Amino acid sequence: MKDKDDYLYSPASRTSRVLSRLRRLPTRLRQLMLRRRILSLILFVVLCCTIVANSGVRLLPRMPWASSKFVIILAVNQGGGVMEWKGPTEWAVERTSIANKRAYADRHGYDLAIQDMSIKKRYAHEWRESWEKVDVIRQTMKQYPKAEWFWWLDLHTYIMEPSISLEKQVFNRLENNTYRNLEDYNPLKLPVEIPFVDNTHPINLIVPQDCGGFNLGSFLIRRSEWTDFLLDIWWDPVFYEQRHMQWEHKEQDALEHMYSNQAWLRSGTAFIPQRLINAFPEGACSEWRGDKRIFYNQDERDFVVNMAGCEWGRDCFGEMEHFRKISASLQKKSWWWPFK
Amino acid sequence: MHFSIPSRSADQTTLPGSPSFKAKSRASSYHGFYSLSFFIRLRSLIFDLVTSAQSATAPEKKRQSARRRLVLLTLTLFAAVMVFVTIMYLLFANITTSDPAGHHVVLVLGLDSKNYKEDYLGRIVENRREYADAQKYGLYVRNISDFKDMVHDAAKPGWYKLPLMRSAMRDNPGSTYFWYLDQNAIIMNPNLNIESHITETKRLNSLALRDIPVVPPDSNIRTYRHVPADRMKFIISQDHEGFQTGSFILKNGEYSRYVLDAWFDKLYQEYKFQKDEKSALEHLAQWHPTVLSKMAVIPQRIFNAYPNGVGDSTYQDGDFVASLAGCNTPERSCVREFERLWDNRGRVVN
Numbered sequence: 200m201k202d203k204d205d206y207l208y209s210p211a212s213r214t215s216r217v218l219s220r221l222r223r224l225p226t227r228l229r230q231l232m233l234r235r236r237i238l239s240l241i242l243f244v245v246l247c248c249t250i251v252a253n254s255g256v257r258l259l260p261r262m263p264w265a266s267s268k269f270v271i272i273l274a275v276n277q278g279g280g281v282m283e284w285k286g287p288t289e290w291a292v293e294r295t296s297i298a299n300k301r302a303y304a305d306r307h308g309y310d311l312a313i314q315d316m317s318i319k320k321r322y323a324h325e326w327r328e329s330w331e332k333v334d335v336i337r338q339t340m341k342q343y344p345k346a347e348w349f350w351w352l353d354l355h356t357y358i359m360e361p362s363i364s365l366e367k368q369v370f371n372r373l374e375n376n377t378y379r380n381l382e383d384y385n386p387l388k389l390p391v392e393i394p395f396v397d398n399t400h401p402i403n404l405i406v407p408q409d410c411g412g413f414n415l416g417s418f419l420i421r422r423s424e425w426t427d428f429l430l431d432i433w434w435d436p437v438f439y440e441q442r443h444m445q446w447e448h449k450e451q452d453a454l455e456h457m458y459s460n461q462a463w464l465r466s467g468t469a470f471i472p473q474r475l476i477n478a479f480p481e482g483a484c485s486e487w488r489g490d491k492r493i494f495y496n497q498d499e500r501d502f503v504v505n506m507a508g509c510e511w512g513r514d515c516f517g518e519m520e521h522f523r524k525i526s527a528s529l530q531k532k533s534w535w536w537p538f539k
Numbered sequence: 540m541h542f543s544i545p546s547r548s549a550d551q552t553t554l555p556g557s558p559s560f561k562a563k564s565r566a567s568s569y570h571g572f573y574s575l576s577f578f579i580r581l582r583s584l585i586f587d588l589v590t591s592a593q594s595a596t597a598p599e600k601k602r603q604s605a606r607r608r609l610v611l612l613t614l615t616l617f618a619a620v621m622v623f624v625t626i627m628y629l630l631f632a633n634i635t636t637s638d639p640a641g642h643h644v645v646l647v648l649g650l651d652s653k654n655y656k657e658d659y660l661g662r663i664v665e666n667r668r669e670y671a672d673a674q675k676y677g678l679y680v681r682n683i684s685d686f687k688d689m690v691h692d693a694a695k696p697g698w699y700k701l702p703l704m705r706s707a708m709r710d711n712p713g714s715t716y717f718w719y720l721d722q723n724a725i726i727m728n729p730n731l732n733i734e735s736h737i738t739e740t741k742r743l744n745s746l747a748l749r750d751i752p753v754v755p756p757d758s759n760i761r762t763y764r765h766v767p768a769d770r771m772k773f774i775i776s777q778d779h780e781g782f783q784t785g786s787f788i789l790k791n792g793e794y795s796r797y798v799l800d801a802w803f804d805k806l807y808q809e810y811k812f813q814k815d816e817k818s819a820l821e822h823l824a825q826w827h828p829t830v831l832s833k834m835a836v837i838p839q840r841i842f843n844a845y846p847n848g849v850g851d852s853t854y855q856d857g858d859f860v861a862s863l864a865g866c867n868t869p870e871r872s873c874v875r876e877f878e879r880l881w882d883n884r885g886r887v888v889n
Contacts, residue, residue, distance in 0.1 A: 424793055432797075441806055441809070
């Protein structure tokens, strides 16, 4: 039986007992943290990491063992707002595109390299002014030394089927998915046969053809000695001086020229049917409406849509939203999906 | 034989800062062939084996040591197999996949039967044939009119050598070196062997002129200083004006096909360079480091000496090749100069 005087606060009722325990809680917590210093430090670090990780900011530098065989190069900020004003719709389109690619890359473990393509306005005809794609690819290859294949994507593209991996779409049956010559489909009427071509050469560049020639809005390039040569010879002052007035699409036209003239380049290039990685919306290639090889087909669940040329005369924001909604509705699984 | 990887037991704390700690909070997909969790489990297995001896009781000790011996035996066997495989690979990896029937070196000759007489051309071919037979090299002779439709301007004779070389490389896939020697040149000393005289690595290293201007006398771009000779795939010489394309050696491979095709591009042929393919090559070498980095520029006297030249490039007795380049101008006469040299040429010493 204890005396009343032994207690500072006499525990008169249950409420006051609970209240006193609550009051002691901060001190208890502090004592516990002091006693288990290391553990609490670890927990604090983990808490910070979780917050940072969920906010999307990259905390640690990319670890070498975590690098992937595939890198997606996303070309953003085309023009950089130098020649045209970049308004809210342009920003929205950019956001949607980047989010789409990031979700895809995270899902399949690919690396995503977002490269800035703003115009650096220098003197007219200063060399390499218009061949930025080549320099960007070279730079990205340096940044990702372990990767083998690099998938270039323009900004105005949307991956409609994020569940399909690149291996499944292209690489598992590479010989079947690609064609090596222009016999069947030659929209630009390039020479079909040139001497000294080697058809057994490994494939280093996979390019789709659209209604007007090669389309470099979505293509694949492999790290190799052949690619080093290509990236070096792609821009040449003699070629540029003679042809830059005719070459509206710059590096695309240069590649078409070299493909027609240089056998080593033809040996390492393969074409892929456009709808596999570069389907067009109805607005692009409008003279070829109805052509089954070019346009996005929702029933067949084409992989990627490239809204090429939407910044000239069409509505990029509208098209991007349209395809985003289609993609979202296609990905929604109905309740009877497991039983299909 | 099976040993189980122990699951994480209660007394095995996950040490703070270990990879397993971070692995818990990371997404589940793994990128590499061996995931991190595999290494963690392997590590804990080894850890377990190492520390088990100290904390085990007697019969457990016996079981533990038996298990440990078994594991050690497996590891040793595995290591032995790997060593064996490595040795076999090292021994047999040097078997070249080249066609054994192909010659190591192929001489390439293009004959201009439109502008030169048959007997002159016949003696040139005889000169090459004598050399090729003596050194057991291949000889690839074509009329340059075969390539008339490929060149842009048939009047410029310098461009024919490029599709000719390309054709030689296609028709001789097993050969390593291709030596183009102009029609207007004589091999004066057939006892010299291409490998020991030019292409052998140490010899090429000593011959290659480093840090010289690509276009004499003082172009900004110079040849590389530190590229090792075994990476050189294009051997050529320079005279006082620039590259002398009458005699050059290409090593079979991706690089040579690239250089020949890029050099022969239609836009270069149409550009009206001052010296046709020579200027085109100088342009390529200055603007494209992938071309220049594998080029070796060697002294002209090694395989392209001028009999009536000046300075270092003058032909002297015992030199390998005497070049009659530029002899089809009005002041000179190819046939006359040829006759003078033909009688003085060295013969094969057996």
